[in-house]
Amino acid sequence: MNANTNFRMPARRFTATAAAIVLAAGPVVLAGAGSAHASTDHGRAGAVVLRTGLDVSLLNKAVNVPLAVSLNEVRAPGSAERTALTARLDGVDGGQPFSVLRADVASAKATVTASGAEASTNLTHARIHVPGLPLLSLIEVGQVTSKATCEAGRKPVASATLLGGVTVLGKKVTLTVGGPTEVKVPGVGEVRIDFSKTRTTSRTAAASALELRVSVNPLKLNVADVEGTLTLGSVSCESPAAAPVSAPVSAPASVSAPDIKPQGAPAESGLAETGGTSTTPFAVGGAVVLLAAGGAAVALGRRHRS
Numbered sequence: 001m002n003a004n005t006n007f008r009m010p011a012r013r014f015t016a017t018a019a020a021i022v023l024a025a026g027p028v029v030l031a032g033a034g035s036a037h038a039s040t041d042h043g044r045a046g047a048v049v050l051r052t053g054l055d056v057s058l059l060n061k062a063v064n065v066p067l068a069v070s071l072n073e074v075r076a077p078g079s080a081e082r083t084a085l086t087a088r089l090d091g092v093d094g095g096q097p098f099s100v101l102r103a104d105v106a107s108a109k110a111t112v113t114a115s116g117a118e119a120s121t122n123l124t125h126a127r128i129h130v131p132g133l134p135l136l137s138l139i140e141v142g143q144v145t146s147k148a149t150c151e152a153g154r155k156p157v158a159s160a161t162l163l164g165g166v167t168v169l170g171k172k173v174t175l176t177v178g179g180p181t182e183v184k185v186p187g188v189g190e191v192r193i194d195f196s197k198t199r200t201t202s203r204t205a206a207a208s209a210l211e212l213r214v215s216v217n218p219l220k221l222n223v224a225d226v227e228g229t230l231t232l233g234s235v236s237c238e239s240p241a242a243a244p245v246s247a248p249v250s251a252p253a254s255v256s257a258p259d260i261k262p263q264g265a266p267a268e269s270g271l272a273e274t275g276g277t278s279t280t281p282f283a284v285g286g287a288v289v290l291l292a293a294g295g296a297a298v299a300l301g302r303r304h305r306s
Helices: 002-031 280-305
Strands: 044-058 063-067 078-081 084-087 098-113 116-128 139-151 157-168 171-173 181-185 189-200 204-216 225-238
Touching (some): 044 116, 044 139
Parallel strands (some): 157 204
Antiparallel strands (some): 078 098, 098 116, 139 157, 157 171
């Protein structure tokens, strides 16, 4: 009697332990399935009202002085609004500061969120000067705006608009989107203007309201030559990257069990027919372990009695 009791207690403990292991393994495998990784790339955006890249040559090109300045250049998150820009170049206007741009409104904004990125500029009643032309504006504009929008899951969009008149080297001109506009003034120089240049890809967008290619050679103004580029209303953005979702983790291969079917069961029964859920494989596995444990307990009991 005592011997049988001593045998049954370890057998019961073994059976309970085996069942606990099977039931605990199920949630662990399910917890690892279908996990997702969040992306930290929230996109990018940038804007600048004016950017210059000019080479100023003095004394018959004996001295070269670069003029590389910008007004209200920001990157997300940020905003800026200054309505004037001055610069100082040795040998120009006696080394005194000269005005590069003056405007009633000059603003740049850039924002980035988890859902998208956006950049915009606004320039109103602006006059731009280059070294050596203190009284004559290189260009005067009524209003130019630019905007780039990159929303997650949507095609990026970029645009630029022009309102009011445009005057280049004292001449009124009409700008078109289809091609560049060239303005030549004898004894002063020439300017080539591209209006509303936009570029888009699957995730990026960029626009420039005005791009000027300048070649100015004013006579007897202490400046021999001014060449280079000016850009008004430049914006760009990049949409947030989509968060990658990892592939579901498959359950480890289970040990093959005997093909045991209840009497009268159909040859093939799906989960929908039997009312099974995602934990059904674990319940079946637990039953197999319990069955094996019971068989082992009976065999040990018989051997002990013999």
